[in-house]
Amino acid sequence: MDYDIICTGSGITVLSYVLSLLKKDPTKRVLIIEKHRLVGGYSTCFTRPNQDSILDVSLHKLTGMGKNGNLRKLLESYGMLSELQMVYPDVMFMASTEKGKIHFHHDMSSLIEALKNYCDEDNMLALDDFFSDVMTYGYDSYMQHEILMGNYEPDFKRLRFAHKNLKGITVYDKLKEKFKNSLLREMIAVPCIYVGAFPEQASYLYFLHVWYASFFNRTAYPTSGSQGISDFFRKEIEKLGGTFKLRETVEKIHLSSDGTRCEKIETHKATYTANKFVFNTSHEYVLSLMNQRERECIHLEQDQLPEIANSTTTLYIILNEAPEKLGLTVEEMIILSPDCDMAKSYRDRARANPQDAALNEKAYWELSTIEVTNYHLLAPNHGKVIVINVLDRIEHWPERKTQPYKEKKLRVQSLILKRLIDHFPRVRDAIKYVEVASPKTYKRYTNNTNGSGFGYLVSGKSARIPLKLCDNIQIMSQWVSGGGYEATIAFGHMSSQMEE
Ligand SMILES: Cc1cc2nc3c(=O)[nH]c(=O)nc-3n(C[C@H](O)[C@H](O)[C@H](O)COP(=O)(O)OP(=O)(O)OC[C@H]3O[C@@H](n4cnc5c(N)ncnc54)[C@H](O)[C@@H]3O)c2cc1C
Incomplete structure (x- = not known):
């Protein structure tokens, strides 16, 4: 075999996975193939001629960057925080309404003070109730990574209650139940945007965790832009012996005749073999690299996926x-x-x-x-x-x-x-x-x-979102972790720790 592991794509999930894997076992031979000349996927920056500016493809904030934030702990363990300078905004956002502007601070008392102008007595009670949901169910949900890593024991009764009663209800329905004032509802629902959803589409329980991660666990931005994050990972991975092949696109997957294993992948330049193949993409995209017979072996119908x-x-x-x-x-x-x-x-x-x-x-x-x-x-x-x-x-x-x-x-x-x-x-x-x-x-x-x-x-x-498509094809991307830097970086780390 050419490599132990070949990763297609160098998005942030794969970068985190490979770095923590190589830290755990530097003897692993890992190759990352990336179609662009820069690593990072959405975590990249670009420039335009004569504009003298640097534009960030996606990142505007890292969540979980407070003292006890999951992402902060992980980035510290990677050594990133001593190398990259971070800016920690005092205000989460300023909401601009037709009535005026309102600042959403990271600390709860300032936030409640600001929201009071939009609240009558009933809304105030509902607001207390909402914040209590964030600090309990949102917190438990946020700690899922730590629970899975065996570092945090939740209140299981509370967890069961939340899964039964808060997971299946949408943010829109729950907030409508709590607040009469529609402007207040829309302001509170803003963090749905951070996971690519509208309030009527997002689970209230997931939303509570996003609220906890972004408001009460601080956010940050690296002055280097997201490219600084990706380049840091690349440098550390290369130091530990990992290899990158840039400007190379994986075009085809070849499965064994019984469809249980990937035997090799083909780019426009070469063919590679490995024990394991990791894809930094969606399930649908991986299937598009197979032929019809191979796709049928995988038994994954589009309508099974969310x-x-x-x-x-x-x-x-x-x-x-x-x-x-x-x-x-x-x-x-x-x-x-x-x-x-x-x-x-x-x-x-x-x-x-x-x-x-x-x-x-x-x-x-x-x-x-x-x-x-x-x-x-x-x-x-x-x-x-x-x-x-x-x-x-x-x-x-x-x-x-x-x-x-x-x-x-x-x-x-x-x-x-x-x-x-x-x-x-x-x-x-x-x-x-x-x-x-x-x-x-x-x-x-x-x-x-x-x-x-x-x-x-x-x-x-x-x-059921499958992590593997066959014995040795694993999906390692926002399509299994959930979107966002915190979720993807934590997922990459956790996957490496679970690997033999
Ligand atoms: C506009 C926008 C703003 C966002 N803002 C934030 C934010 O502020 N905070 C936050 O936490 N999250 C934010 N996100 C979400 C976050 O950027 C993503 O969830 C995360 O970066 C996805 O990472 P990924 O590992 O799944 O890989 P991706 O970034 O999707 O990268 C996939 C990589 O695989 C490569 N690739 C694909 N196919 C092939 C192939 N065949 N051969 C070779 N290479 C291939 C691609 O070139 C790419 O580099 C934002 C997203 C968007 C779109």
């Missing part, structure tokens, strides 16, 4: 003035939906008519809540950059490079910029450069199904 999370449309914007001087005063701003119940009903209709461009554009671009990051406050050396992310679906986007595609990009650009300018008017005259990445761009760049940046939807519906 629904795919939303993808993203992104506007990368370079300004000629520091964004904080233009009203974008904190690291993250949320432009809230003007009417969350109407937005939901449009999204329900859009999901039933995924190819209806006008309906989908209205539902996702015009009515839904969107996220704006001020990168200048996070990494000033990277330029006066802001980035806007909008959850979107791939189905209503035409083929890349066609005229309808180009026109659609211009439409999303002008609509989203209008929303930005409505909330932050001083930005209007400072825009120097805008670039749009659509779900199709993300799909082409990472090969993720539908261009999703978060894997499957965390809907709480029971579904």
Whole structure:
């Protein structure tokens, strides 16, 4: 065999898996094949000619970076925190509503104080109740990695209650049950965006854990951008003898005749053999590298898998003035939906008519809540950059490079910029450069199904997500861990520790 393990793709899950594996057993011969010249997948940065700025493909915040955060502990154990400088924003986000702006602080008393303006007495009680859910069920859920590693023993009665009563209910339904005020509901539901979901799609229990991880366990951003994280992993992996082959695309998988093992993989340059093959991609993508007979051997039907999370449309914007001087005063701003119940009903209709461009554009671009990051406050050396992310679906986007595609990009650009300018008017005259990445761009760049940046939807519906496709093919990506740096890095680490 050429290698013990060959990984296809160098996204963050694989980088974490390989580094902790090689730390545990440096004799393992590991190869990582990556189609780009940079490692990291979504965890990469890029530049544009004459723009003198660095743009981050995805990362705007690492969750779990507080003192007891899972991610902090892991990055410390990798030695990353002594090498990369981190910025720890004081405010989680500033929500911009038609009534004004409200700061969501990391500490609970300031947060409650800020939310009081939107609460009557009933809402205040409901708010206490919600925070109690975050600090109990959200906390237990967040500790799942530690539970699996044998480092934390939960209250099993509480855990059972949560799984029975809170997993199968959506954020939308639960918050509607708790709060009459729809603006309050939409503000509290914002962290759904961090897992590529809308409130009506996400499990309340999963959401509580995201809340705990992001609000009460602090967030951080490396001044090096996400590329710094990926490059750190690459350097450490190479030090321990791991090999990277960049600009090489895996094009074909060859299974044994009985379909139980992968015998080799083929790139456009060479063929490789290994004892084990790890794929940093979706199940669907792995199957697409097999022939029909091989796919049948795997016995994995598409409808057995959970629904795919939303993808993203992104506007990368370079300004000629520091964004904080233009009203974008904190690291993250949320432009809230003007009417969350109407937005939901449009999204329900859009999901039933995924190819209806006008309906989908209205539902996702015009009515839904969107996220704006001020990168200048996070990494000033990277330029006066802001980035806007909008959850979107791939189905209503035409083929890349066609005229309808180009026109659609211009439409999303002008609509989203209008929303930005409505909330932050001083930005209007400072825009120097805008670039749009659509779900199709993300799909082409990472090969993720539908261009999703978060894997499957965390809907709480029971579904079996297979970790292995046959004896020696393992999936190692957001499609098994759940989306986000914390979940993927922790999953990569845990998988290496469970390996013989
Ligand atoms: C816009 C956006 C913003 C986000 N913001 C955040 C955030 O702020 N915080 C957070 O925690 N999470 C965020 N996420 C989610 C997070 O980025 C992802 O969950 C995570 O990076 C996925 O990592 P992965 O290991 O699954 O691999 P991916 O990043 O999907 O990488 C897969 C890799 O495999 C390579 N590859 C695929 N097929 C082949 C092939 N055939 N041959 C060779 N190479 C191949 C690709 O080139 C790619 O490098 C965001 C996602 C998006 C889309």
